[in-house]
Amino acid sequence: MDPSKETIPHAKKKILIGATGSVASVKIPIIVKTLVEKVGHLVEIKVVATTAALHFFDPKDVLAEVLTDKDEWSAWNKMSDPVMHIDLRNWADMFIICPLDANTLAKLAQGLCDNLITCILRAWDESRPVIVCPAMNTNMWNHKFTAIHLATLTDVLNYRIVPPISKLLACGDLGVGAMAEYHTIVEEIIKEVGVAH
Numbered sequence: 001m002d003p004s005k006e007t008i009p010h011a012k013k014k015i016l017i018g019a020t021g022s023v024a025s026v027k028i029p030i031i032v033k034t035l036v037e038k039v040g041h042l043v044e045i046k047v048v049a050t051t052a053a054l055h056f057f058d059p060k061d062v063l064a065e066v067l068t069d070k071d072e073w074s075a076w077n078k079m080s081d082p083v084m085h086i087d088l089r090n091w092a093d094m095f096i097i098c099p100l101d102a103n104t105l106a107k108l109a110q111g112l113c114d115n116l117i118t119c120i121l122r123a124w125d126e127s128r129p130v131i132v133c134p135a136m137n138t139n140m141w142n143h144k145f146t147a148i149h150l151a152t153l154t155d156v157l158n159y160r161i162v163p164p165i166s167k168l169l170a171c172g173d174l175g176v177g178a179m180a181e182y183h184t185i186v187e188e189i190i191k192e193v194g195v196a197h
């Protein structure tokens, strides 16, 4: 067999999906399900959720491992134990936070790291892509800090933003703040990891 003709299987792309405390986290199960359906054979997926995000979906409904702040603390008890946020930072080829709530946006813009998601990003390898999908009430979206914090994420940290859309929001308001549609998010992930589907 001519060695140059051997098709060495590409290593699976490792996708980390972050969920934070916006009601848009209800979309996590469908985002993962759609991703698995489209490119499941080409990727590995892990979900990291803040405690607040778990208010909006049940990890049992997600077709991937879901890691929480509780998991980080229970994984470390003595010096030789793994440090989950560092292991995940080393594992992932890309990180998408969908939804990015206003609280986590502010933390990331200021370098705060008080949970699994913010610690992963505080230790992140800048050569690997980060995409954020903000989702919040329109009044929060229009608050002066939102633009300032987003500018920090793009200009300083080189994150990519998938902007929110105008839709009926969880509180009955109609306006900008709804997370981008789940199929848009899935296509952004597939484009980023460069897997054909």
Ligand SMILES: CC(C)(CO)[C@@H](O)C(=O)NCCC(=O)N/C=C\S
Pocket (backbone or CB within 6 Å): 022, 023, 024, 026, 027, 135, 136, 137, 138, 167, 168, 169, 170, 171, 172, 173, 177, 178, 179
């Ligand atoms: C929840 C979902 C995905 C339903 O289509 C959509 O409304 C959305 O992304 N909302 C996020 C913003 C929001 O609602 N905030 C909470 C109080 S207004």
